[in-house]
Amino acid sequence: MALDDPRHLADGEMPEQGAQTAATSRFPEPEPLVGDELLPCGRPLSHAWEQARDLGTLTDPHAAHCSYCQEAVDGLTALDNATRALGATKRLSAHALTDRVVQAVRAEVRLGAMLPLDDPSHDLRIAESAAARVLRKAADTVPGARAASCRLTATGEGTAVHITMTLAVALDQPLPERAARVRRAVLHAANHRLGLTVTVVDLRIDDVLDPLDASGGEPSEQGGRR
Numbered sequence: 001m002a003l004d005d006p007r008h009l010a011d012g013e014m015p016e017q018g019a020q021t022a023a024t025s026r027f028p029e030p031e032p033l034v035g036d037e038l039l040p041c042g043r044p045l046s047h048a049w050e051q052a053r054d055l056g057t058l059t060d061p062h063a064a065h066c067s068y069c070q071e072a073v074d075g076l077t078a079l080d081n082a083t084r085a086l087g088a089t090k091r092l093s094a095h096a097l098t099d100r101v102v103q104a105v106r107a108e109v110r111l112g113a114m115l116p117l118d119d120p121s122h123d124l125r126i127a128e129s130a131a132a133r134v135l136r137k138a139a140d141t142v143p144g145a146r147a148a149s150c151r152l153t154a155t156g157e158g159t160a161v162h163i164t165m166t167l168a169v170a171l172d173q174p175l176p177e178r179a180a181r182v183r184r185a186v187l188h189a190a191n192h193r194l195g196l197t198v199t200v201v202d203l204r205i206d207d208v209l210d211p212l213d214a215s216g217g218e219p220s221e222q223g224g225r226r
Contacts (some may be wrong), residue, residue, distance in 0.1 A: 039068040040156035048072040068156075087152040115152055119197040124195075128152050131194055135163065138189035142181045146171035146209060152196075160199045163190065168207035179203050 039045055043062070048069045051060055064068040074098055114125040128151070136147035148166040163186065169178055183201045190196040 029043045039066075039072060040154050041066050041068040043069055045072055048076075110185075113152075113154065115154055115161055115196065118197040119195060126194060126196075131196065134194060135165065135186050135189055138185045138193075139165060139167065139182045142178065142185055144172060144178055144209065145182050148206065155199055157199075158197065160197045161190075162200050162202070164200055164202045164204070166204045166206050168209050169205055170209040175205065180204070 020065070032055075041046065041062075043066070045196040048063060051063055051073075057118065060069075063073075113128045113133060115128055117126060131152055132150035136150050139145055139147040139150075146168045148168055150165045153162045154160070165182075165186065167179075167182065169175065182203060186201050187198060190198045
């Protein structure tokens with residue numbers, strides 16, 4: 001084989017290494033755009049979508065074996081199918097089509113991410129908004145505490161999730177004691193009612209309750225919370 005043959009391998013380089021190097025050069029690590037959502041694997045969501053639409057039969061070794069990238073592509077495929085189905089509807093105006101697509105996207109945003117549950121088959125998931133609602137109610141059962149918002153984020157380590165919750169609390173007892181009670185209530189609901197594996201419950205106090213509001217302990221619902 002001639003030295004200038006493009007298939008020529010460097011001294012000591014195995015054929016497999018050459019193939020891996022070629023694959024890497026064909027699929028460089030993408031640069032995330034400003035505001036782009038990162039998947040738990042670290043890849044930008046937009047990159048997974050662009051590959052699914054533009055690469056055709058080419059296969060990115062990472063995307064081919066990454067469950068997070070595959071899930072993102074599946075979601076895009078479902079949205080594309082829904083859009084095509086709506087576009088095929090007879091006598092559907094452009095304005096009506098746009099309105100229905102926007103409604104579908106807004107519904108998906110309200111659901112939030114689909115979080116894995118700690119079940120043996122690892123194929124059960126729950127919408128972030130549904131899980132957050134249960135955890136806020138659990139926090140509200142602690143007298144003198146009211147949950148304002150709750151976010152759940154997959155850590156990328158198995159089925160584990162990170163919980164971040166903001167609270168309004170009364171000042172009739174030390175804050176660390178009340179926060180500990182809230183954390184126990186949230187963990188119990190996450191583990192025993194939802195089946196979530198939780199790594200951290202991060203509590204942030206951003207408001208103070210009036211004495212009259214702090215006397216109860218019943219769950220409360222605030223419109224638009226999550």
